[in-house]
Amino acid sequence: MMALNTIVYEKFRNAFEQKCYHLIIDAYQKSLTEKIIQLDWNENDISSELHRHIKENPLRKKWKFFTQVEAHLPTDTNSEKGFADKFPRIDFKLATFYKDDDCEYFFEAKNLKQNDSSLKRRYIKTGIDSFVSKKYENGSLIGYLLEGRTNETIVGINSLLEKDKRDTETLIHKSNKLIKTYYESDHSDIGTLNHLIFDFTDISE
Numbered sequence: 001m002m003a004l005n006t007i008v009y010e011k012f013r014n015a016f017e018q019k020c021y022h023l024i025i026d027a028y029q030k031s032l033t034e035k036i037i038q039l040d041w042n043e044n045d046i047s048s049e050l051h052r053h054i055k056e057n058p059l060r061k062k063w064k065f066f067t068q069v070e071a072h073l074p075t076d077t078n079s080e081k082g083f084a085d086k087f088p089r090i091d092f093k094l095a096t097f098y099k100d101d102d103c104e105y106f107f108e109a110k111n112l113k114q115n116d117s118s119l120k121r122r123y124i125k126t127g128i129d130s131f132v133s134k135k136y137e138n139g140s141l142i143g144y145l146l147e148g149r150t151n152e153t154i155v156g157i158n159s160l161l162e163k164d165k166r167d168t169e170t171l172i173h174k175s176n177k178l179i180k181t182y183y184e185s186d187h188s189d190i191g192t193l194n195h196l197i198f199d200f201t202d203i204s205e
Contacts, residue, residue: 012098019063020094020105021196024142025178027053028198035203039146043111044070046144046200047091054094068093071106088135091142106139112197114148120157128169132187140194150181150197171195 027050031037037049051069054060060067071093092107108130110123123143130136145153158170169185176182181197 009098013103016096016098016103017105019059019065020107021140021178023054023057023060023065023067023094024050024092024107025196026057026059027051028179032200032203037200037203039200039203043091043109043144046111047109051092054092064096066095068095088130090136090139104138106136107142107196108136108139109142109144112143112145112153114145114153114156116147117156117160120153120160123157124160124164128185128187128193131193132189134190137190140196143195143197145197145199145201147201149201150199154183154197 030053031049037046047069051067054067069092070089071091090106091109093104094106095102095104097103108127110119110127112119112123123141127141131139131141143153154171154173161167161170169187171183171185174182174184179196181199183195183197185193185195187193
C-alpha cells in the first residue's frame with residue numbers, strides 16, 4: 001500500500017509541476033502580447049509583471065494554486081531580531097495541496113544579454129550554483145533574454161562553464177511541447193536542472 005501511495009503521489013507531483021510550467025509560460029506569452037515589459041527593466045520588475053498574469057489566469061483558480069513573488073525560503077536559524085531578512089528569497093513560488101500536504105515549486109529568474117558576460121556569469125553563480133548547493137531546491141531557472149539571440153547566449157553560458165572545467169554541466173537543448181527555448185543541465189549533486197529562456201527582445205517592436 002505504501003508503494004502504491006508513493007506512485008500516486010509521484011503522478012500528482014509530476015502533473016503539478018507541469019501545471020506550474022503551463023502557468024509561467026502562459027504568463028510569458030501573455031506579456032509578449034501586451035508589450036508592457038521594457039528591455040531596461042530589472043528582474044524583479046519583469047517577475048512582478050509575469051506574476052500578475054499568473055494570478056489572473058483562470059486556470060490558477062481552477063487548479064487551486066497559490067502564488068507568491070520574492071518568496072522567503074526559511075532556514076534553520078536563531079529567532080532574533082532581523083533573522084527573517086537573512087532568509088534566501090526566490091522569484092516565484094507556486095503551491096497547492098495534496099490531501100493534507102502542500103506541494104511547492106519554485107522558479108528563479110535572471111536577466112541575460114548575449115554580449116554581457118557578467119550577466120551570464122551571474123546566471124551561473126547565483127542561478128545554477130544556488131540550485132547545485134541546494135540553497136534553492138525543487139525548481140527551475142528562467143533566463144530573461146533582453147538582448148541578442150538565445151542560442152548564442154546559451155553558447156556563452158556553456159563556454160563559461162567549460163572554462164571552469166564544468167563541461168558535464170553545460171545546458172543542452174531539449175524538446176518541450178510548451179516552449180521551444182527549453183534546456184537541461186546535469187549536475188552530480190542534484191541531477192537534472194531545467195532552464196527556460198524567455199526571449200523579450202522583440203517586445204518593443
